[in-house]
Amino acid sequence: MKSFAEYNPIVITVWFFSVTGVAMFCNYPLLMLMSLCGAVIFFLMRNGLSHGREHLFFFILFLILALANPLVSHNGKTVLFVMNHNPVTLEAALYGVNSAAMIIGVLYWLRSFTQIMTSEKLLYITGALSPKLSLVLSMALRFVPLFSRQSAKINNAQIAMGLYKDDNIIDDIKGRSRVFSILITWALENGIITADSMEARGFGACRRTQLRRFRFSVRDTAFLILTLLLLAVTAAAAGTKSLSFVFYPSITAENPDLLGIAGLITYGLLIFLPVIIETEVSLRWKYLRSEI
Amino acid sequence: MEILAVRDLTFTYPQCSSPAVKNVSFELQRGELAVLCGATGSGKSTLLRLLKRELAPLGDKQGSVLFNGKELSELDSITSASAVGFVMQRTEQQIVTDKVWHELAFGLENLGTPPHEISRRIAEMASYFGIGSWYDRDVSELSGGQKQLLNLASVLVMQPEILILDEPTAQLDPIAAADFIATLKRLCCDFSITIIIAEHRLEDVVPICDKLLVMENGSLIAADEPRSVISELNSRPDILCGMPAASRLHAKLSGSGSCPLTVREGRSFIESSYRNTTRGLPQAARCSSDAAAMEFSSIYFRYSRDSKDILDGLSIKIYEREIFCILGGNGSGKTTALSVGAGLLKPYSGSIRVFGKKLKDYKNRSLYRECLAMLPQDVQTVFLRNTVREELDECGAVLSELPFDLSPLLDKHPYDLSGGQQQLTALAKVLAAKPKLLLLDEPTKGLDAAAKQGIISVIRSLKERGVTVAIVTHDVEFAAVCADRCAMFFGGRIVSDGVPNEFFSRNSFYTTAVSRMTRGHFDNAVTLSDAAELCRINGRKELPCS
Known part of the structure; x- marks a missing residue:
């Protein structure tokens, strides 16, 4: 029985890069919203209500990023108002909010990632490479x-x-x-x-081996396979036209087809995998403890 | 058959005219514990390094070193790395990686041991040494003693047949050092590992060794069982000065019979051969001024808001022109107290006065101009230049004004000096600011007996010049000889103080070897000269006629 942070570092890294990778290489608003919400919930789940300053910093950064785009970019059909002879458009404003959600979401993910990946785990991963x-x-x-x-x-x-x-x-x-x-x-x-x-102590005497402190258990393998499966469906949906959303010149969104809906669901599942694991672990622990 | 045999070994460093090691021959049997001693610079380290192929210095080598009957250079690289273990003096710098478990695994990883075998062996080693509780920690969090134990364990995990240790306890406090030596003894007894150890703190290690090797100017002048070596070198005070107190007393009184090594043997030697009609020496009255050079009044200090108090209501008065020694265990806060006194750390409550003036009233670092100076524990941190001459010029020290002679060292790099020379050079730098109050943190750490004597005489001559000296130390023997007043530091405050004679005879555990030897037989005998004097006054017991 292990919580998410105790899974094999390779598995955790693959999961993190799947989640952030999808968020970074695609701009479908619903996916961004899921990524941002998931990231915040994940961070809160690990840290509780501490780190108030970090939340404030991320919030201010979000506002700056969201406001910067309509001030700089003047594409789009729907003009909201004119400032200094420059039109400020609805499309650019929404695009700004969307990319801010993407960036802040990824930043939250990375913050949690650095908390989980202690130096020891990083060494384990680099050791697997060399x-x-x-x-x-x-x-x-x-x-x-x-x-x-x-x-x-x-x-x-x-x-x-x-x-x-x-x-x-x-x-x-x-x-x-x-x-x-x-x-x-x-x-x-x-x-x-x-x-x-x-x-x-014999450095250079012969080929080095490396002590591995983390083992690959059945759960690790299952988690890895699940992650890759969910990622595959999401990537298929995001990569094809199934999830398309165009901001400029005017916002046009088609209803997602079957693959698109599947992609949204799988991404949601992917994001909430750790939450599911933690809940399962704590429920099981409660049950086991009641038996003691 | 002997496990290690050294035959006519002579070694000369390149560009040196005289050899560093001359015609050395000795043998070690399996399971023997040998101690190598000798003054600094007598070639101990060179000899030890010649016994480990990977560390052998470059130069002209003649003679042979046989390991299990095989020339050292003929061993294959894996045997050579694993069968001969080497532990060095510097605890911190020997550690390679950042985690305790990784350090333990390092040697085995180098040898290409399969991972499951590594886990088994380090688990075994961690259990044997009780490392389990700090197995996952960063090495930077460990204490000095733990670091050296880790160094030993990470060599032992490779299962060496012979263990070479070059002054392994020099950087440790006496308690950690005694623990370390006890561990070595246990290894020797439990696993019959052959051990050769170079040391200058011989009090603990000589009584347990099987063979005592003494080096002088590169040659081995004695190699035998310790009692016979000591009786043989009876007339050599320079070599004897590092030996256990019991044997020094025996030599000083030119006692007959077998030479005592431990406190127990020393005690029975005194009680069986000397009367005790005069129990104590007359005590000289303490003559020092009543003006305080430094006064702590209820100082409280902690490192961060949520940690616990390191200094807990500390009050001390250090009088002008006295040598004041603060003794205490590791982590009791002695060094912190000194840093607070030197104004490097700010207490959150309480006040410190230096020569009657509050510490915070010394503005613009005026405190450090002709008033107070502190020498840190790690004297290497004092040096900034490439030669001793530059160091001294930089701070305007005048050679002729120093109470000791540095002129032979002027062109050397400060890092190349021996521990004692470094201490004196650092002292010269500090004295250039003409302080009236000198704070010293562990000035005898890592020094051999001769260098210690040098430091003691320097401190005394500073006192003659009107300097107040406050010393933080672990070294009980040093404090007993050197101090005018001693204080015991525990739990962030002073728990007792007094002149050394009273102070050490009241303590029953934290006291000098001589005090432990003479307790009950004599009163207030703390130093070797006290005890020898008392024995002479009382005279020998008449031996029953046989």
């Missing part, structure tokens, strides 16, 4: 914080020894550039020790 790349990333992930901590330590040491002369900017910059140059020396010096330590 074990060497994964090792380099892992070393970088260790080294960057080490470097910044050492920099802070050196700064404090210099301050406490009274070696920053005065509080003027030029002295500060001079001081910091010296700190930076010794940091490079320090990094190289440490690099030698790390290299020794790697070599002493």
